[in-house]
Amino acid sequence: MPHTETSPERDLLRSAGLRATDPRIETLRALETHPHADAQEVFDAVSSVLPDTSLQAIYGVLSALTDTGLVRRIEPAGSPARYELRVGDNHHHIVCSKCGAIGDVDCAVGHAPCLTPSTTSGFTLTTAEVTYWGLCPDCAAAPLT
Amino acid sequence: MPHTETSPERDLLRSAGLRATDPRIETLRALETHPHADAQEVFDAVSSVLPDTSLQAIYGVLSALTDTGLVRRIEPAGSPARYELRVGDNHHHIVCSKCGAIGDVDCAVGHAPCLTPSTTSGFTLTTAEVTYWGLCPDCAAAPLT
DNA sequence: CCTCAGTTTTGAATGAATCAAAATAAGCGC
């Protein structure tokens, strides 16, 4: 009888109109523990609790969660897609250009105007996305490798 | 005797310390004609002039040009890598979330401060990248398909 | 014009992600 009991993850799934399955519940838990994990990392984490889970199931879960807005997908250049729980929304990401590590960055200061482009080539603008690039603490500390 | 004559592309390559080969010259020309082209599109354009060129050669050319800063590589989520000639640097990109088309956008207004994050999770910041998302004129005109 | 390192060709391999059919199970109504 898998997960007859209630849980925050179960409620979250149900309120989004999704069935509360074990892989989905464990995927949400994995993302709590591993922010910015990619599909493989989520799979590894879920597998340790549900050994019969397939990687394809994880892809399916992640895309269902992304479609319903429970999870956000980020795709930095040169990195596989990464996922994070949607927690409010005022933050961007900083990516280590050496090792690919990702950090959260609070919304830039003084910027409501910043993200308004001056021209849009005829496009209808819906969102602006900011990605910062730099070095994570570890890579900055080991510049000579 | 391929390209003994001088040309803007040849000079550009030589001044970057690269050998002026036909595939490189034609790749630069292809990017003048096709801004934001991906490797396949560059290959198609170059092939029409140099039928013996291989796709792998194009990948090699693009990575040499990118490494020397002659060309900039952009990688919007869900799109293969795209390339553009480095022309000054005050612009960002707007991507059509429906068809993937890309447009240039002049630097956002009033923004020197905008791209300064308030916290950086311990990362050393080097650059900030802005990507706008929206609908291109064509996709905005055909919302019912 | 010759030589050699930088390039390209040719052919194969990788990694991330998607597709599809069959098997399974969540949660509705009874």
Place this chain on the structure above:
DNA sequence: GCGCTTATTTTGATTCATTCAAAACTGAGG
């Protein structure tokens, strides 16, 4: 609680963009 229906997962194969590697070639300095 019990089936039924449909959403979800499993299983297995496939696509696409990109990279790797060895051999053949060629630009350009001497």
